[in-house]
Amino acid sequence: MDGWIQVILYFALLLVCAKPLGLYIAKVMDGEQTWLTPILGWLEKLTYRLIGTKPEQEQSWKSYAVSILLFNLIGALVVYGIQRLQGVLPINPSQLASISPDSSLNTAISFATNTNWQGYGGESTMSTLTQMFALGVQNFLSAATGIAVLVALIRGLRGKETTKLGNAWADLTRSVLYVLLPLSILLSIALVSQGVVQTFNDPAKAQLVQATTDSDGNSVTQQTIPLGPVASQVAIKQLGTNGGGYYNTNSAHPIENPTPLSNLLQCLAILLIPAALCITFGQMVKDRRQGWALLAAMTFLLAAFTIPTIFAEQSGNPAFTHAGLSSTANWEGKEARFGIASSALWATATTAASNGSVNSMHDSYTPLGGLMPMILMQLGEVVFGGVGSGLYGMLIFAIMAVFVSGLMVGRTPEYLGKKIEPFEMKMASLVILIPCCLVLLATAISLVVGAGQSSMSNPGAHGFSQLLYNYSSMGNNNGSAFAGFSANVPFHNLLGGVVMWLSRFWLIIPVLAIAGSLGRKKLVPSSSGTLPTHTPLFIGLLCSVVLIVGALTFIPALALGPIVEHLQMGGTR
Amino acid sequence: MKELSTALRLFVVMSILTGIVYPLLVTGLAQSLFNRQANGSLITIHGQVAGSDLVGQQFDDPSYFWSRPSATSPFAYNAAASSGSNLGPTNPSLVGGKDGEGQPISGSIADRVSALKAADPAHSGSVPTDLATASGSGLDPHISIAAAEYQIARVAKARGIDEAQVQSLVQRATTPRQIGILGEPVVNVLLLNLSLNQLSK
Structure with a gap:
């Protein structure tokens, strides 16, 4: 019961916070004055002067796309370079070596694409400098990229016969300065108050109260506790829907997420900006109901997946009581301080958003409990999704939904007064199909060449679930994992790198193309034949399209993994 | 080419801001406001x-x-x-x-x-x-x-x-x-x- 109260509290807080933040972001992205302008305005102007641009210099969709791609390419190359040189660079208190080429490439793409898939263990691989200056920077920039592309799409939707989608450099700058940085500073300090560390000290060395022995039988009397600027990184990891943890076990680690309150704040931060951007969208197209409709669809879908996940984990594993335990509740891989409901809620929130941070080990979830996060990723990361990217994905589904309903009544479909024509539908199909193809093809290729099987750490159907989960995660830029899978091998590092890159930038290009095409169209006044897109009917239609596309694509694969495993587990009763 | 130079310059500015200024600012605040927590709550x-x-x-x-x-x-x-x-x-x-x-x-x-x-x-x-x-x-x-x-x-x-x-x-x-x-x-x-x-x- 207490668990459910926490879930209700979470949803209430999320919806309450979304509105003011969303309206604020709309002002920021339209270049209006806000209460932060007097404090940060000089920095914004200085940035424009240093880079030689003016926010009034608007770009066409092609020019906007080139800017975004170049900017992200530079980011990926720099992250690659820093990892390769880590061993000789400063601020490396644990004296960690440089990282292999394939792992560096995978991580560079992972952080540039907002996936934040981690093939490595943070505390034992990445120096403080790499964490802060390579990965931390990308946490901001990849999120800013998502907001920029979203805002360009909105400008296309609301534009009247224009080719201008705004200035990419200004959009990136404003997202970081006025949205991501202030929120991150506030959240960091709140997290430190709960015990998340923020220091440049060397790792702490503790004398163990009771000595223990390692697997070779040697006596161990000391515990080394790596420290670092963790809070600042964790704050943006959640707010930017990045998800890359400072430590290997991410927000399950008691220093990365020490208390139930830090857990609530982090879990809220995961969905905060994606939820707020729905309101931003409604405000920017001057019809707030449109934003609320999308937010309602997302909230409904998230709740529909969260509730069964909590039930599955609470009812747990029937084998537990046979082995002499007091209950079947699935505590394996979960932290005592959070409890089962908060862990399961996080699992669905982090996979609904393309966040991918975890506060429990998804690999040890019950088959159905693990199935829900997997489907949420496979739906294309549009249920909240990544910062910016979730909403532009959902808008593509909205276009798909008006198209489907247009087919049913035989009218040219319209969305927000813009006619949806073959070009938009071709691009929308690409956005929806590319991640599906990437996930299924990468899974299939891994199996055919044997690299899939050799990385599985669990036998039977669960092994296949691990593989499918991990490519679902990379192919939708999520970043969470069934972490027993040995992903840090050259094959998966390289294939995963390709998958993550394509699923990010092959979507951004068609999305911007749609923005450009819609912007050039004139607005048609709505008539009695226009399908209103803010009604419960449309919300239901939108949810159905999202679910049907996902289900048709993935149920056959899911049947081989979690569904079979569920039947096997039931059979042991 | 102008695009590339703009992109590079923005990347440098943003790296300094989010990769150096931000973590140092937070460290300063954290160390002064919550010293014990910021250093690992050590016993x-x-x-x-x-x-x-x-x-x-x-x-x-x-x-x-x-x-x-x-x-x-x-x-x-x-x-x-x-x-x-x-x-x-x-x-x-x-x-x-x-x-x-x-x-x-x-x-x-x-x-x-x-x-x-x-x-x-x-x-x-x-x-x-x-x-x-x-x-x-x-x-x-x-x-x-x-x-x-x-x-x-x-x-x-x-x-x-x-x-x-x-x-x-x-x-x-x-x-x-x-x-x-x-x-x-x-x-x-x-x-x-x-x-x-x-x-x-």
């Missing part, structure tokens, strides 16, 4: 660091309360390499049947249950689930109240002290739900064991 006894409030340690002596099983390697509660077990629900190594020699599979739930029973043969009740399942981080500092109560009789006997005395120490090491509703009520094992050691001095 110092006689000038020596004995651990952190937040990071669990391995205990298997009957006179100490045991933490949850930890899947870190090469030894349990290795804070330098956090890890869960990542065992799937149908993996035989999770619950554990008998291996070739009729012993429970090492590290499995069955193995843990038999170790707990061996340490306290008089106890006939079932084992609280969290006390026999590995945590997500492998560093969980807490156990449930039920898991602490399960061990009170054993610890009291091993130390030759009154159960009521141990019970009151457990209560002192218990954290209720935060602001009344968040999370689960839990017992910090390291703090509890340190208070036991204080008692015997």
Whole structure:
């Protein structure tokens, strides 16, 4: 019961916070004055002067796309370079070596694409400098990229016969300065108050109260506790829907997420900006109901997946009581301080958003409990999704939904007064199909060449679930994992790198193309034949399209993994 | 080419801002506002660091309360390499049947249950689930109240002290739900064991 109260509290807080933040972001992205302008305005102007641009210099969709791609390419190359040189660079208190080429490439793409898939263990691989200056920077920039592309799409939707989608450099700058940085500073300090560390000290060395022995039988009397600027990184990891943890076990680690309150704040931060951007969208197209409709669809879908996940984990594993335990509740891989409901809620929130941070080990979830996060990723990361990217994905589904309903009544479909024509539908199909193809093809290729099987750490159907989960995660830029899978091998590092890159930038290009095409169209006044897109009917239609596309694509694969495993587990009763 | 130079310059500006200024600013604020937390909530006894409030340690002596099983390697509660077990629900190594020699599979739930029973043969009740399942981080500092109560009789006997005395120490090491509703009520094992050691001095 207490668990459910926490879930209700979470949803209430999320919806309450979304509105003011969303309206604020709309002002920021339209270049209006806000209460932060007097404090940060000089920095914004200085940035424009240093880079030689003016926010009034608007770009066409092609020019906007080139800017975004170049900017992200530079980011990926720099992250690659820093990892390769880590061993000789400063601020490396644990004296960690440089990282292999394939792992560096995978991580560079992972952080540039907002996936934040981690093939490595943070505390034992990445120096403080790499964490802060390579990965931390990308946490901001990849999120800013998502907001920029979203805002360009909105400008296309609301534009009247224009080719201008705004200035990419200004959009990136404003997202970081006025949205991501202030929120991150506030959240960091709140997290430190709960015990998340923020220091440049060397790792702490503790004398163990009771000595223990390692697997070779040697006596161990000391515990080394790596420290670092963790809070600042964790704050943006959640707010930017990045998800890359400072430590290997991410927000399950008691220093990365020490208390139930830090857990609530982090879990809220995961969905905060994606939820707020729905309101931003409604405000920017001057019809707030449109934003609320999308937010309602997302909230409904998230709740529909969260509730069964909590039930599955609470009812747990029937084998537990046979082995002499007091209950079947699935505590394996979960932290005592959070409890089962908060862990399961996080699992669905982090996979609904393309966040991918975890506060429990998804690999040890019950088959159905693990199935829900997997489907949420496979739906294309549009249920909240990544910062910016979730909403532009959902808008593509909205276009798909008006198209489907247009087919049913035989009218040219319209969305927000813009006619949806073959070009938009071709691009929308690409956005929806590319991640599906990437996930299924990468899974299939891994199996055919044997690299899939050799990385599985669990036998039977669960092994296949691990593989499918991990490519679902990379192919939708999520970043969470069934972490027993040995992903840090050259094959998966390289294939995963390709998958993550394509699923990010092959979507951004068609999305911007749609923005450009819609912007050039004139607005048609709505008539009695226009399908209103803010009604419960449309919300239901939108949810159905999202679910049907996902289900048709993935149920056959899911049947081989979690569904079979569920039947096997039931059979042991 | 102008695009490339703009992109490069924006990248440099943003890297300085988010990669240097931001973490240093937060460090400055954190160190001055919440000094102990910012440095790892370390516990110092006689000038020596004995651990952190937040990071669990391995205990298997009957006179100490045991933490949850930890899947870190090469030894349990290795804070330098956090890890869960990542065992799937149908993996035989999770619950554990008998291996070739009729012993429970090492590290499995069955193995843990038999170790707990061996340490306290008089106890006939079932084992609280969290006390026999590995945590997500492998560093969980807490156990449930039920898991602490399960061990009170054993610890009291091993130390030759009154159960009521141990019970009151457990209560002192218990954290209720935060602001009344968040999370689960839990017992910090390291703090509890340190208070036991204080008692015997």
